[in-house]
Amino acid sequence: MNESFGPKSRIGEENLREFTARSDGPSLRRILLQWMAILATAAALLSTNSPAVWTGAGTVLLGALLASIFAPFHECLHGTAFRSRKLNHVVAGVNGILFGIGPTTFRAFHFAHHRHTHDPQLDPELIYLPRTSSFDSTRPGNRVIWVVLSSGVGLLYLKVIITGSLALLPRRWWTKRMEWLPPSRHRAAVFESRVIIAAWGGLTAISLLGVPSLVWIVISALLSHLYLGLWLTTEHTGLPDRGTIFDRTRTILASPFVRWWIWNMNYHTEHHAWPAVPWHRLPTLHETVNDDLAHRENGYPEAHYAALVNSRDEPGTT
Numbered sequence: 001m002n003e004s005f006g007p008k009s010r011i012g013e014e015n016l017r018e019f020t021a022r023s024d025g026p027s028l029r030r031i032l033l034q035w036m037a038i039l040a041t042a043a044a045l046l047s048t049n050s051p052a053v054w055t056g057a058g059t060v061l062l063g064a065l066l067a068s069i070f071a072p073f074h075e076c077l078h079g080t081a082f083r084s085r086k087l088n089h090v091v092a093g094v095n096g097i098l099f100g101i102g103p104t105t106f107r108a109f110h111f112a113h114h115r116h117t118h119d120p121q122l123d124p125e126l127i128y129l130p131r132t133s134s135f136d137s138t139r140p141g142n143r144v145i146w147v148v149l150s151s152g153v154g155l156l157y158l159k160v161i162i163t164g165s166l167a168l169l170p171r172r173w174w175t176k177r178m179e180w181l182p183p184s185r186h187r188a189a190v191f192e193s194r195v196i197i198a199a200w201g202g203l204t205a206i207s208l209l210g211v212p213s214l215v216w217i218v219i220s221a222l223l224s225h226l227y228l229g230l231w232l233t234t235e236h237t238g239l240p241d242r243g244t245i246f247d248r249t250r251t252i253l254a255s256p257f258v259r260w261w262i263w264n265m266n267y268h269t270e271h272h273a274w275p276a277v278p279w280h281r282l283p284t285l286h287e288t289v290n291d292d293l294a295h296r297e298n299g300y301p302e303a304h305y306a307a308l309v310n311s312r313d314e315p316g317t318t
Helices: 013-019 025-046 052-068 070-077 085-099 103-115 143-150 153-168 183-209 212-236 256-261 268-273 279-292 300-310
Strands: none
Touching: 013 279, 025 052, 025 070, 025 212, 025 279, 052 070, 052 212, 070 085, 070 103, 085 103, 085 183, 103 153, 103 183, 143 153, 143 212, 143 300, 153 183, 153 212, 183 212, 212 300, 268 279
């Protein structure tokens, strides 16, 4: 385990207990602010008196706010957002509807990702993507791959395939394609997926049939994948599929606002090496292990710029 997850000598057992201590306050304050911003922006978009300029700006803003929901959703599924297990469960359920994947499904999906990070055969973040000689996210230096994944199209594709299959298709069709989902969780995963399909399908139908302003909420949800793509693509894309977790994961030294927006998940190597550490303790953990990091970029713009400028269009080049 130590060989797989990299150098941990800087974190002693006593320090690790301190790092993994959980509390309710930081996450409650943060999630309340995010939800207030989402509701206020959505209410403004639904107003029939909104000018066109605000409608456009509000749609872009709501897309960013909906993308930020992934951070608490992810943290709750790790059980690190709150001390209370029930509170983690409730917040994950509500945010999962917005995100478009049920918490039962995504917990299994995400934990398989942690166990098999960037393994093209076992990591569910990769196994549903096209695997051709010209499209392989484990190959560094492929500019086309980086652009496609940064657009958020890959994430939207995963949501449609996974949630849609669970909600609408017979179990025999998807069980072999979702081996990472334990059979004991099938019923809950199907139920949650149907709730999500009903919620977003109903919202879309109402917007088309009688409340046109709701269309902007749906567009914002689609737009959120662009923000998520720009954020999530930097975590592993183009890195080796073998070695320690430090070799396979990238940390971004982001601005304070971005760190606030994504709940410190820019410290992604630290999160993968110590997934039980709550988000609000990751900056301190980063200071402790900074010298051990194998892949580190000074901001998301620099990470994307470096990938595009230093890569070539030919697959498999570095």
